[in-house]
Amino acid sequence: MAGFLKAGDTIAGNAGTATATIGTETFEMFMVRNLRATATKNKADVRVLGNRNTQKKATGWEGSGTMTIYYVTSRFREMMYDYIQNGKDTYFDIQITNEDPTSATGKQIVTLLDVNLDEVVIAALDTEAETLDEEVSFTFQGVDLGTKFTAPTLG
Template identity: 55%
Template sequence: MKFLHAKDTISGQEARAYATINGQVEEMFYAKKIEAKAKKTKKGIKTLNKRGTQNKATGWEGTGSLTIYYVTSLFRKMMLEYIKNGKDTYFDLQVVNEDPTSSIGKQTVIIKNVNLDEVTLAAFDVDAEVLEEEISFTFDDADILDEFGKPVLGE
Protein backbone atom coordinates (compact mmCIF):
# COMPACT_ATOMS: atom_id res chain seq x y z
CA MET A 1 0.00 0.00 0.00
CA LYS A 2 1.35 3.43 -0.94
CA PHE A 3 1.76 6.25 1.56
CA LEU A 4 2.78 9.90 1.78
CA HIS A 5 6.22 10.47 3.30
CA ALA A 6 6.11 12.84 6.27
CA LYS A 7 8.96 14.84 4.71
CA ASP A 8 6.63 15.78 1.84
CA THR A 9 4.19 17.65 4.06
CA ILE A 10 4.75 21.40 3.86
CA SER A 11 6.13 23.23 6.87
CA GLY A 12 4.13 26.34 7.69
CA GLN A 13 7.36 28.23 8.37
CA GLU A 14 8.72 27.55 4.87
CA ALA A 15 6.75 30.27 3.13
CA ARG A 16 7.21 33.75 1.78
CA ALA A 17 4.61 36.45 1.28
CA TYR A 18 4.69 39.72 -0.63
CA ALA A 19 2.19 42.54 -1.01
CA THR A 20 2.30 44.69 -4.14
CA ILE A 21 0.79 48.03 -3.10
CA ASN A 22 0.74 50.97 -5.52
CA GLY A 23 3.51 49.32 -7.54
CA GLN A 24 5.78 48.81 -4.51
CA VAL A 25 6.61 45.26 -3.35
CA GLU A 26 6.51 44.80 0.42
CA GLU A 27 8.09 41.64 1.81
CA MET A 28 5.76 40.53 4.58
CA PHE A 29 8.36 39.16 7.00
CA TYR A 30 6.02 40.13 9.85
CA ALA A 31 3.21 37.82 8.68
CA LYS A 32 2.34 34.94 10.96
CA LYS A 33 -0.60 33.46 9.06
CA ILE A 34 -2.36 34.14 5.77
CA GLU A 35 -5.49 32.38 4.64
CA ALA A 36 -7.49 33.24 1.51
CA LYS A 37 -10.63 31.28 0.62
CA ALA A 38 -12.83 31.23 -2.46
CA LYS A 39 -16.44 30.30 -1.71
CA LYS A 40 -19.10 29.61 -4.31
CA THR A 41 -22.39 31.44 -4.04
CA LYS A 42 -25.29 29.16 -4.87
CA LYS A 43 -28.98 29.46 -5.61
CA GLY A 44 -31.41 26.80 -4.42
CA ILE A 45 -33.46 25.50 -7.37
CA LYS A 46 -36.71 23.54 -7.05
CA THR A 47 -37.97 21.55 -10.02
CA LEU A 48 -40.91 19.31 -10.82
CA ASN A 49 -40.50 15.64 -9.88
CA LYS A 50 -37.62 16.35 -7.50
CA ARG A 51 -38.57 16.81 -3.85
CA GLY A 52 -35.17 18.00 -2.77
CA THR A 53 -33.67 21.35 -3.52
CA GLN A 54 -30.89 21.33 -6.09
CA ASN A 55 -28.11 23.89 -6.07
CA LYS A 56 -26.66 25.90 -8.90
CA ALA A 57 -23.44 27.87 -8.59
CA THR A 58 -24.12 31.51 -9.46
CA GLY A 59 -20.79 33.13 -8.59
CA TRP A 60 -18.15 33.23 -5.90
CA GLU A 61 -16.65 35.48 -3.28
CA GLY A 62 -13.11 35.73 -1.99
CA THR A 63 -12.41 36.35 1.68
CA GLY A 64 -9.33 36.05 3.80
CA SER A 65 -7.49 36.86 6.95
CA LEU A 66 -3.99 37.95 7.71
CA THR A 67 -2.42 37.55 11.15
CA ILE A 68 0.68 39.68 11.60
CA TYR A 69 2.98 40.71 14.38
CA TYR A 70 2.18 44.26 15.49
CA VAL A 71 5.34 45.75 13.97
CA THR A 72 4.20 47.72 10.91
CA SER A 73 2.06 50.82 10.39
CA LEU A 74 1.50 50.05 6.70
CA PHE A 75 -2.08 48.78 6.97
CA ARG A 76 -3.07 51.45 9.51
CA LYS A 77 -1.86 54.12 7.07
CA MET A 78 -3.91 52.54 4.28
CA MET A 79 -7.02 52.56 6.45
CA LEU A 80 -6.43 56.15 7.54
CA GLU A 81 -6.07 57.19 3.89
CA TYR A 82 -9.58 55.84 3.35
CA ILE A 83 -10.96 57.37 6.58
CA LYS A 84 -9.51 60.82 5.98
CA ASN A 85 -9.57 61.12 2.17
CA GLY A 86 -11.92 58.40 0.90
CA LYS A 87 -9.06 56.84 -1.10
CA ASP A 88 -9.35 53.06 -0.90
CA THR A 89 -6.40 50.82 -1.68
CA TYR A 90 -6.51 47.53 -3.56
CA PHE A 91 -3.39 45.39 -3.74
CA ASP A 92 -2.13 41.92 -4.57
CA LEU A 93 -0.79 39.29 -2.18
CA GLN A 94 1.68 36.67 -3.38
CA VAL A 95 2.16 33.57 -1.23
CA VAL A 96 4.97 31.11 -1.96
CA ASN A 97 5.01 27.73 -0.19
CA GLU A 98 8.34 26.01 -0.74
CA ASP A 99 9.68 23.48 1.73
CA PRO A 100 13.19 22.38 0.67
CA THR A 101 12.73 19.01 2.41
CA SER A 102 9.68 18.10 0.35
CA SER A 103 9.82 16.48 -3.10
CA ILE A 104 6.73 18.35 -4.37
CA GLY A 105 8.42 21.66 -5.18
CA LYS A 106 6.75 25.00 -4.69
CA GLN A 107 3.37 26.61 -5.11
CA THR A 108 2.98 30.31 -5.83
CA VAL A 109 -0.49 31.87 -5.56
CA ILE A 110 -1.40 35.48 -6.24
CA ILE A 111 -4.51 36.84 -4.53
CA LYS A 112 -5.65 39.86 -6.55
CA ASN A 113 -7.42 43.08 -5.67
CA VAL A 114 -7.21 42.58 -1.93
CA ASN A 115 -9.25 45.15 -0.01
CA LEU A 116 -9.02 45.47 3.77
CA ASP A 117 -12.18 45.09 5.88
CA GLU A 118 -10.85 46.17 9.24
CA VAL A 119 -7.56 47.18 10.78
CA THR A 120 -6.48 47.63 14.39
CA LEU A 121 -5.56 51.30 14.75
CA ALA A 122 -3.99 51.02 18.21
CA ALA A 123 -3.36 48.16 20.63
CA PHE A 124 -1.68 47.10 23.82
CA ASP A 125 -1.99 44.14 26.15
CA VAL A 126 0.03 44.05 29.36
CA ASP A 127 -0.30 40.25 29.53
CA ALA A 128 0.85 39.59 25.97
CA GLU A 129 4.36 38.38 25.32
CA VAL A 130 4.10 39.73 21.76
CA LEU A 131 1.43 41.82 20.08
CA GLU A 132 -0.37 40.46 17.03
CA GLU A 133 -3.20 41.78 14.92
CA GLU A 134 -5.80 40.11 12.73
CA ILE A 135 -6.76 41.80 9.46
CA SER A 136 -9.72 40.55 7.42
CA PHE A 137 -10.01 41.22 3.70
CA THR A 138 -11.85 40.47 0.50
CA PHE A 139 -10.46 39.81 -2.98
CA ASP A 140 -11.91 39.25 -6.43
CA ASP A 141 -9.38 37.21 -8.42
CA ALA A 142 -6.50 34.77 -8.02
CA ASP A 143 -3.91 32.89 -10.06
CA ILE A 144 -1.61 29.95 -9.44
CA LEU A 145 1.79 30.75 -10.95
CA ASP A 146 3.59 27.60 -9.75
CA GLU A 147 1.84 24.44 -8.64
CA PHE A 148 2.98 21.60 -6.43
CA GLY A 149 4.17 18.45 -8.16
CA LYS A 150 3.04 15.01 -7.14
CA PRO A 151 4.85 13.55 -4.13
CA VAL A 152 7.05 10.48 -4.44
CA LEU A 153 5.00 7.88 -2.59
CA GLY A 154 6.45 5.19 -0.36
CA GLU A 155 5.57 1.51 -0.72
Protein backbone atom coordinates in the same frame (compact mmCIF):
# COMPACT_ATOMS: atom_id res chain seq x y z
CA MET B 1 -0.58 -2.17 -2.80
CA ALA B 2 -1.65 1.39 -1.97
CA GLY B 3 1.03 3.94 -1.34
CA PHE B 4 1.22 6.47 1.44
CA LEU B 5 2.32 10.07 1.77
CA LYS B 6 5.88 10.45 3.02
CA ALA B 7 6.10 12.78 6.02
CA GLY B 8 8.98 14.63 4.40
CA ASP B 9 6.71 15.70 1.54
CA THR B 10 4.33 17.63 3.79
CA ILE B 11 4.87 21.38 3.69
CA ALA B 12 6.22 23.14 6.79
CA GLY B 13 3.97 26.05 7.68
CA ASN B 14 6.84 28.50 7.98
CA ALA B 15 8.58 27.41 4.76
CA GLY B 16 7.48 30.17 2.47
CA THR B 17 7.19 33.86 1.82
CA ALA B 18 4.55 36.49 1.21
CA THR B 19 4.98 39.73 -0.69
CA ALA B 20 2.56 42.59 -1.23
CA THR B 21 2.47 44.87 -4.24
CA ILE B 22 0.83 48.18 -3.42
CA GLY B 23 0.90 50.51 -6.39
CA THR B 24 4.41 50.25 -7.81
CA GLU B 25 6.04 49.13 -4.56
CA THR B 26 6.60 45.46 -3.66
CA PHE B 27 7.66 44.54 -0.13
CA GLU B 28 8.25 41.39 1.90
CA MET B 29 5.46 40.72 4.38
CA PHE B 30 7.94 39.58 7.04
CA MET B 31 5.41 40.37 9.78
CA VAL B 32 2.90 37.65 8.78
CA ARG B 33 2.39 34.93 11.40
CA ASN B 34 -0.30 33.15 9.43
CA LEU B 35 -2.43 33.80 6.38
CA ARG B 36 -5.40 31.91 5.03
CA ALA B 37 -7.35 32.87 1.90
CA THR B 38 -10.51 31.06 0.84
CA ALA B 39 -12.54 31.04 -2.36
CA THR B 40 -16.20 30.29 -1.61
CA LYS B 41 -18.85 29.46 -4.21
CA ASN B 42 -22.14 31.34 -4.14
CA LYS B 43 -24.97 28.92 -4.82
CA ALA B 44 -28.63 29.38 -5.65
CA ASP B 45 -31.41 26.99 -4.67
CA VAL B 46 -33.00 25.25 -7.65
CA ARG B 47 -36.34 23.47 -7.22
CA VAL B 48 -37.54 21.28 -10.08
CA LEU B 49 -40.76 19.40 -10.75
CA GLY B 50 -40.73 15.74 -9.82
CA ASN B 51 -37.95 16.06 -7.27
CA ARG B 52 -38.38 16.96 -3.59
CA ASN B 53 -34.70 17.72 -3.22
CA THR B 54 -33.53 21.32 -3.39
CA GLN B 55 -30.61 21.27 -5.77
CA LYS B 56 -27.78 23.80 -5.81
CA LYS B 57 -26.31 25.69 -8.75
CA ALA B 58 -23.06 27.65 -8.54
CA THR B 59 -23.69 31.28 -9.48
CA GLY B 60 -20.36 32.92 -8.66
CA TRP B 61 -17.69 33.07 -6.01
CA GLU B 62 -16.23 35.29 -3.29
CA GLY B 63 -12.68 35.53 -2.05
CA SER B 64 -11.96 36.31 1.59
CA GLY B 65 -9.22 35.75 4.10
CA THR B 66 -7.50 36.62 7.32
CA MET B 67 -3.92 37.13 8.32
CA THR B 68 -2.43 37.48 11.75
CA ILE B 69 0.53 39.81 11.69
CA TYR B 70 2.97 41.03 14.29
CA TYR B 71 2.14 44.59 15.32
CA VAL B 72 5.30 46.07 13.77
CA THR B 73 4.10 47.97 10.71
CA SER B 74 1.93 51.05 10.21
CA ARG B 75 1.41 50.37 6.49
CA PHE B 76 -2.09 48.88 6.84
CA ARG B 77 -3.12 51.56 9.36
CA GLU B 78 -1.97 54.19 6.85
CA MET B 79 -4.15 52.59 4.16
CA MET B 80 -7.18 52.58 6.48
CA TYR B 81 -6.44 56.14 7.61
CA ASP B 82 -6.34 57.29 3.97
CA TYR B 83 -9.78 55.76 3.49
CA ILE B 84 -11.14 57.34 6.71
CA GLN B 85 -9.74 60.80 5.94
CA ASN B 86 -9.98 60.97 2.14
CA GLY B 87 -12.28 58.15 1.03
CA LYS B 88 -9.38 56.66 -0.99
CA ASP B 89 -9.58 52.88 -0.89
CA THR B 90 -6.50 50.81 -1.71
CA TYR B 91 -6.47 47.54 -3.62
CA PHE B 92 -3.27 45.52 -3.82
CA ASP B 93 -1.92 42.04 -4.58
CA ILE B 94 -0.43 39.47 -2.21
CA GLN B 95 1.79 36.68 -3.55
CA ILE B 96 2.17 33.63 -1.31
CA THR B 97 4.95 31.13 -1.99
CA ASN B 98 5.02 27.75 -0.25
CA GLU B 99 8.40 26.12 -0.68
CA ASP B 100 9.75 23.53 1.71
CA PRO B 101 13.17 22.29 0.51
CA THR B 102 12.64 18.92 2.22
CA SER B 103 9.51 18.19 0.17
CA ALA B 104 9.62 16.57 -3.26
CA THR B 105 6.46 18.50 -4.21
CA GLY B 106 8.42 21.62 -5.16
CA LYS B 107 6.79 24.98 -4.66
CA GLN B 108 3.43 26.63 -5.14
CA ILE B 109 2.94 30.32 -5.91
CA VAL B 110 -0.53 31.83 -5.56
CA THR B 111 -1.27 35.52 -6.08
CA LEU B 112 -4.37 37.08 -4.56
CA LEU B 113 -5.49 39.92 -6.81
CA ASP B 114 -7.19 43.15 -5.79
CA VAL B 115 -6.94 42.53 -2.05
CA ASN B 116 -8.97 45.00 0.01
CA LEU B 117 -8.75 45.27 3.79
CA ASP B 118 -11.96 44.94 5.83
CA GLU B 119 -10.72 45.75 9.29
CA VAL B 120 -7.48 47.08 10.74
CA VAL B 121 -6.41 47.59 14.36
CA ILE B 122 -5.77 51.32 14.68
CA ALA B 123 -4.04 51.16 18.08
CA ALA B 124 -3.22 48.41 20.61
CA LEU B 125 -1.84 47.79 24.07
CA ASP B 126 -1.87 44.54 26.05
CA THR B 127 -0.09 44.15 29.39
CA GLU B 128 -0.56 40.36 29.25
CA ALA B 129 0.94 39.84 25.79
CA GLU B 130 4.57 38.94 25.23
CA THR B 131 4.26 40.35 21.70
CA LEU B 132 1.51 42.37 20.06
CA ASP B 133 -0.20 41.03 16.99
CA GLU B 134 -3.31 41.89 15.01
CA GLU B 135 -5.85 40.00 12.94
CA VAL B 136 -6.54 41.59 9.56
CA SER B 137 -9.52 40.44 7.50
CA PHE B 138 -9.67 41.05 3.77
CA THR B 139 -11.41 40.23 0.52
CA PHE B 140 -9.88 39.60 -2.89
CA GLN B 141 -11.32 39.69 -6.37
CA GLY B 142 -9.07 37.38 -8.34
CA VAL B 143 -6.52 34.57 -8.11
CA ASP B 144 -3.49 33.63 -10.17
CA LEU B 145 -2.27 30.07 -9.62
CA GLY B 146 1.17 30.67 -11.07
CA THR B 147 3.17 27.62 -9.99
CA LYS B 148 1.62 24.40 -8.75
CA PHE B 149 2.95 21.67 -6.49
CA THR B 150 3.96 18.45 -8.22
CA ALA B 151 2.35 15.24 -7.00
CA PRO B 152 4.25 13.66 -4.10
CA THR B 153 6.01 10.35 -4.57
CA LEU B 154 4.12 7.74 -2.60
CA GLY B 155 5.99 5.42 -0.29
